[in-house]
Amino acid sequence: MGDNRFSCTGAGAQNERFGIEASRILDACRDRDCFEDVRVFLTAGGAELVARTGNIRVKSAKIVASNISVDPIQFNCGFYTVLARFYVLCRFEVCVPIGQSQEVEGIAVLEKRVVLFGGESNVSVFRSKACDSFCASPEPVSCAQNGPEAVIEVVEPVVLGARFVEPAECHCCCCGCDIPSAVSDRLCGTVCDDDSDENNGRYLAVSLGLFSVIRLVRDGQLLVEASEFCLPDKECTAVTDENPCCTFRNMPFPTAAFCPNNVAPTAGEGRGRSRCCGNS
Secondary structure (H helix, E strand, O other): OOOOOEOOOOOOOOOOEEEEEEEEEEEEEEEEEEEEEEEEEHHHHHHHHHHHOOOOOEEEEEEEEEEEEEEEOOOOOOEHHHHHHEEEEEEEEEEEEEOOEEEEEEEEEEEEEEEEEEOOOOOOOOOOOOOOOOOOOOOOOOOOOOOOOOEEEEEOOOEEEEEEEHHOOOOOOOOOOOHHHHHOOOOOOEEEEOOOOOOOOOOOEEEEEEEEEEEEEEEEEEEEEEOOOOEOOOOOOOOOOHHHHHHHHOOOOOOHHHOOOOOOOOOOOOOOOOOOOOOO
């Protein structure tokens, strides 16, 4: 990647100031959330299989869909509530009689709510499209004002455990009882969330950890100093059937892969970057 140099030639080679439109970050936060005993919604076949076993483990968990809403806070101008809902596809391994195992899939719903500053704007923003013409039908205004946009970055959930929750200890709110069809279609069957089945109210629950970064952004105009036009110096290299050993010898040696992390982090550092071979 060190060879990816650029050069600017021509009439616009000198650095000039240009106005650009970009997303300006107004407020952001990071968090680690532990969602404990989140109900897993199974299909009818999966619920029947889970009802006949007491030994189950989570094999994987992956976010397959999300829903994000941004609402202004009344009497607190400029602040907004960001409600994020994540639909997690969980794959379980269930022990069945005669020492065999079978996989079961289910949907877990995670909800996260934060308050961030998103600024104020009393203007409406309209943008033209390439296919618009003078006689094109006008598009209705969906929002009276220009609100901020929420951007959320998350890693795949960390599986912390799974267990069966009995009716006596159930104190949760099943926010995923109405799972959208676009999410439930990921399962091979219809999602069954009826508590009055042969489980007598007992359901499967999973505990997940989630690392996330949330920010509110607005479109803004920035003045930057840059060159008008740049061309890369490196020429494209065609794929050839050369000697594979020659290709291997040209690869950089992965020094970092041979440096174990043998320095324990001190309190407050967390899992920061450790000192390794060749690093100062």
